[in-house]
Amino acid sequence: MRTLDAEQARLMRAHAQGISGLRGTSVPDVMDRAFAVQAQDASAAALGLRARAVDLTAGAVDRAANVERSVVRNWFMRGTLYLVSAADLHWLTALLGPVFLKLSARRYRELGLDDDALARAERLITSALAAEGPLTRAELAERLAGAGLDTRGQVPFHLVRRCALLGQICHGPTKDDGEATFVLLDDWLPAGGGPALDVESAAVELARRYLAAHAPAALEDFTTWSGLPAAMTRRAWRTLEAATESVACDVAGQRCALPAERIAETAEPALDVRLLPAYDNYLVGYRTRALSVAKSYERQVWPGGGQIRPTVMVDGLACATWSKQNRGRSVALTPFGELTDEVLAGVAAEEADIARFLGTGMVGPTESSDLRAN
Numbered sequence: 001m002r003t004l005d006a007e008q009a010r011l012m013r014a015h016a017q018g019i020s021g022l023r024g025t026s027v028p029d030v031m032d033r034a035f036a037v038q039a040q041d042a043s044a045a046a047l048g049l050r051a052r053a054v055d056l057t058a059g060a061v062d063r064a065a066n067v068e069r070s071v072v073r074n075w076f077m078r079g080t081l082y083l084v085s086a087a088d089l090h091w092l093t094a095l096l097g098p099v100f101l102k103l104s105a106r107r108y109r110e111l112g113l114d115d116d117a118l119a120r121a122e123r124l125i126t127s128a129l130a131a132e133g134p135l136t137r138a139e140l141a142e143r144l145a146g147a148g149l150d151t152r153g154q155v156p157f158h159l160v161r162r163c164a165l166l167g168q169i170c171h172g173p174t175k176d177d178g179e180a181t182f183v184l185l186d187d188w189l190p191a192g193g194g195p196a197l198d199v200e201s202a203a204v205e206l207a208r209r210y211l212a213a214h215a216p217a218a219l220e221d222f223t224t225w226s227g228l229p230a231a232m233t234r235r236a237w238r239t240l241e242a243a244t245e246s247v248a249c250d251v252a253g254q255r256c257a258l259p260a261e262r263i264a265e266t267a268e269p270a271l272d273v274r275l276l277p278a279y280d281n282y283l284v285g286y287r288t289r290a291l292s293v294a295k296s297y298e299r300q301v302w303p304g305g306g307q308i309r310p311t312v313m314v315d316g317l318a319c320a321t322w323s324k325q326n327r328g329r330s331v332a333l334t335p336f337g338e339l340t341d342e343v344l345a346g347v348a349a350e351e352a353d354i355a356r357f358l359g360t361g362m363v364g365p366t367e368s369s370d371l372r373a374n
Contacts, residue, residue, distance in 0.1 A: 002249045002263060009216050009251040010291040011267035012258075014316030016213055017282050018052035020272040025054060027064040027071060028085070035213040037083040038279045039073050042174065044310075045083045047277035050357045051350075058358055066173040069189060073171040073180070075164050078227035079103065086189055088209075089170065095202035097165040099228060104158065104165075111155050121149055121159040126168050126184060134172040134181035200235065203228060207236040208245065208259075214285045216249055216256040224287040252290075269315050273346025275322055275331065275354065279308045282316070293318040297336045312350075314343055322347075328360040 004012070014020035017034060024030035030052045031037070039045035046061045064070050065083075072089050076082040079100035084092060108118060121144060128143045129135060135143075141156035149155075160182060163169045172183030197205060210222050223233040237257070240246040246257040258265075276282060283292060283301065293301050293311075300321055301309050312320040312333065320335040331351045333339075339347070 002247075002258075004216060004249055004251050004256075006252050006291055007269075008267065009256075010316045011269065012216055012262075012265060013214060013291065014272075014282070014313070015267050016215055017285070017316075019274045019276065019282055019313055020270065020315050021267070023054040024052055024056075027053075027056070027061060029053070030056075031071060031083075031085045033213065034281060035084070035088075035209045036076065036281070038281050038284055039081045039083040040279050041277075042073065042178070042180065044277035044279055045073070047275075047310075047354070047357070048280050049083075050354065051274045051276050051280075056357060062174070072189065075100070075161055077225060079161075079165070089185075089189065090167070091197045091202050091205065093165070093167045094197070095199060095206065096227070097167060101162065101165050104162065107158060108162075111153070111158060112150065113155070113158070117149065118159075118162065120147075122163055122166070122168065124149070125159065125163050125182075129169060129182060129184045130187075134183050136175070136179050136181050140182065200232075203232050203236040204239045207233065207240055211240070211246055211257060211259050213281075215246075215258045215262065216251050217286060218251075218254055218256045221256075221286040225285050271342050271346065272315055273343055273350055274313045275347070275350040276311050276313055278310050280311070282313070283308055283311065292316060294336070300334065300336065312343075312347060314346070319343065320347075324354070326360075328358040329355050 011020065018024060018030060024033060027049060030049050034052060037045050037048045046058055049061055050056050065073065070086055071083050072086050073081060073083050074089065074093070076084060076092050076096055079096075113121075124144055124147050125140055128140060137156055137160055140160060141151045144156065144159065145151045160169070167185060169182050170185045170188055172181045172188055174180060206226060206228075207222055210225060211217060214221065214225070219233060219237045222237065223230050226233060241248070241257070245260055247260050247263050249256050249258050249263070283289065289298060289301075292313075297318065301311055301318060303309065309321040310323060311318045312322055318336070319339060320333045322331045322333050325332045331347070331354065333347065
């Protein structure tokens with residue numbers, strides 16, 4: 001069994017996620033490598049694509065999602081929002097939807113939603129979208145309320161999400177003000193796209209794709225990231241091992257796995273600086289944060305309340321958090337310690353690239369003083 005120290009494992013993970021080494025050249029190129037991009041915040045998801053690509057623009061991301069429809073935002077792993085390739089949407093929904101619908105049953109009851117109310121809401125939402133086209137959650141809530149359903153609090157969110165988990169609807173075009181809309185899935189995407197997989201085969205495919213984008217990783221990492229039942233993830237993991245598609249390795253005393261073709265892979269430090277957005281894949285893809293963020297700085301990245309702050313990564317290791325300033329024209333850093341000139345130069349290059357990506361333009365060199373600590 002190959003043994004990897006923490007630095008080598010971190011470098012290999014960073015390369016697999018596309019946040020160190022070669023960058024992708026397009027949205028599909030990035031998605032092929034990263035598999036899925038965390039997307040609770042749509043603007044953060046776009047910045048996550050930027051961090052893994054060269055010369056990508058926000059306009060290209062918008063075209064991929066809203067015109068070409070090659071990527072789709074919806075509820076997938078852990079029942080949370082991700083951006084995935086359109087070709088992967090159907091089998092992912094068939095695998096994950098039933099799991100999170102079952103887990104949501106108690107919440108539906110707490111909200112006073114019995115089976116009749118859920119079925120009625122499903123009919124109303126799908127009928128409204130069929131008749132009126134893309135609608136926001138607020139607009140769907142108005143239709144539900146108009147039909148006599150209680151739409152207080154989190155009820156509209158759960159009713160919309162339920163329809164998505166059932167494979168009825170997905171996120172559609174984003175409005176000019178950035179608000180999300182929803183559409184009928186069969187209207188938005190061509191029928192029959194992607195592989196048709198039974199549940200067990202889909203779980204194996206998810207494990208395969210997870211390892212390709214996150215390895216070296218442990219079974220516990222895959223279970224945490226996916227949100228699938230442990231028995232299902234264990235069977236999928238063992239299937240890959242039995243087929244010699246994955247091989248075991250030791251990472252700082254923990255049994256992990258690598259795709260078989262990567263068993264001899266090595267990665268060298270390169271001072272590769274990337275500004276990752278809030279909630280980035282790289283920070284939610286594993287059970288623990290030990291390899292990506294030093295324990296003494298965890299609270300700065302995860303301040304509580306479900307937040308994950310934007311981070312500055314150097315070869316996959318966090319050295320600061322950051323925030324946009326001047327409407328995206330510059331960034332402000334909160335370093336964990338003194339940053340070298342080489343790292344600051346990398347941050348400046350990333351700052352310029354974010355401004356280019358957003359189309360906001362850079363501030364002049366005499367105005368940009370935000371690379372100092374806050």
